[in-house]
Amino acid sequence: MTVLDSAPVGTTTPPASVCAVLEQQRHGRPVGRDRYTISEVAGCTGLSVHTLRWYERIGLMPHVDRSHTGQRRYTDRDLDWLDLVGRLRLTGMPVADMVRYARLVREGAHTMAEREELLAAHREDVRKRIAELRSTLEVLDYKIDIYSDARRRAEAAEGA
Amino acid sequence: MTVLDSAPVGTTTPPASVCAVLEQQRHGRPVGRDRYTISEVAGCTGLSVHTLRWYERIGLMPHVDRSHTGQRRYTDRDLDWLDLVGRLRLTGMPVADMVRYARLVREGAHTMAEREELLAAHREDVRKRIAELRSTLEVLDYKIDIYSDARRRAEAAEGA
DNA sequence: TAGAGAGCTGGAGCGCACTCCAGGCAAGCG
DNA sequence: CGCTTGCCTGGAGTGCGCTCCAGCTCTCTA
Known part of the structure; x- marks a missing residue:
């Protein structure tokens, strides 16, 4: 796990x-x-x-x-x-x-609000970055598909 | 194009x-x-x-x-x-x-396999990082919860 | 008792990804 | 005509996050 x-x-x-x-x-x-x-x-x-x-x-x-x-x-x-x-x-x-x-x-304890704020801001940042990464993942998938399509086609042509 | x-x-x-x-x-x-x-x-x-x-x-x-x-x-x-x-x-x-x-x-075209490989490696990397970020998001949620619980409790005590 | 090995400190150095500078050229404007 | 604006170049500088160095102490083992 x-x-x-x-x-x-x-x-x-x-x-x-x-x-x-x-x-x-x-x-x-x-x-x-x-x-x-x-x-x-x-x-x-x-x-x-x-x-x-x-x-x-x-x-x-x-x-x-x-x-x-x-x-x-x-x-x-x-x-x-x-x-x-x-x-x-x-x-x-x-x-x-x-x-x-x-x-x-x-x-000490009197800074807890500020700490919470700091972590919450970072959490937002992380969320944004996850979204960014996911959107790039789509682009990568798209490009890799193009490459592997091209490769498959080339291999097929070679085989023929 | x-x-x-x-x-x-x-x-x-x-x-x-x-x-x-x-x-x-x-x-x-x-x-x-x-x-x-x-x-x-x-x-x-x-x-x-x-x-x-x-x-x-x-x-x-x-x-x-x-x-x-x-x-x-x-x-x-x-x-x-x-x-x-x-x-x-x-x-x-x-x-x-x-x-x-x-x-x-x-x-040119003869490098397409290598390009595909490069992008695919990066895609793996990105996937790994998304997983990392998500796991940290859990930790952040947990910590922020603790802070906001503490804050609510303090505010309640103050109000009482 | 000598040597190896782990740890200590302040400070210098490094790799990355920019960022900026000095000095110069070309075009447009009053 | 001079002035401003925008762009050019090679090279130096910057900020971040380490990474390493010299020279030392302490402890343990042969």
Whole structure:
């Protein structure tokens, strides 16, 4: 069962995706330890360690914990956050907007309206893009049909 | 005649889109003149004149005609081509791939199989992306629901 | 105790897709 | 005639999202 066909039931049932199904599909999230090194996280998110550090520098991560020697220790929460970030990125949200969202989350509950607004705007964007993609799909189907018709005809002529 | 050079029109009907509905939606293609200046084309495609010249430099345009003083004169065919390019671009095809496609078109009929392959690969890509976007849409819906539930609850508490 | 390996930092570099600039030419207008 | 407008060229610059580098520390194993 993929992310795609998770049942969208009542208002409060999360799609399985939000629970980091994605990571499991990639390389599996190491289980039940809740303190992951940067390379483990890289492995299970598909991001590079460079990118993970960079995300932190630009304020896209909610304060990552450190070991006594100063190494990063990511939690399951961090992985969930990275899952969301990955989705927003895949759907084309600019990093700057994600940073803004991250800042709002850090600032606490009084920013929830603004966060909702931000996500709703992005949802509209995604909807528009789906429509665009679908319309291009039609064009592609049309053109590919023409090519394959031509090919079939050429093959038939050659056979004759 | 479309971009597809000597279209061996088969059983399929073109989606209206391929006939440059897009441009008409934007600023309208000047009618029936078939010789457009670069700024007219910029106006009706939404591309900048810089971008149009750049497309030509990198080999993404099929030889644009010139006036006696050396200025570009685009034809309806060029606009159709730009329509296709715009769609491929909107759907995330890398410019390098479009250039490759353009080269194949220039090289003539014997490259049709390769062109078909290229477009089919891109179609797969687009399909995958639509699925991705849809799955993120679920996540967004879920999160937005949470936010708006929380907001409604807060408003209710305030009202009480 | 030496070497390998993973992680740390600030900052430089890169690829893509434009975007703009300087300097010049041709046509039209008052 | 000068001025403005629109277009030309090669090449430099920009913004985004990473990606990599140099030089360091810490820990673990032989």
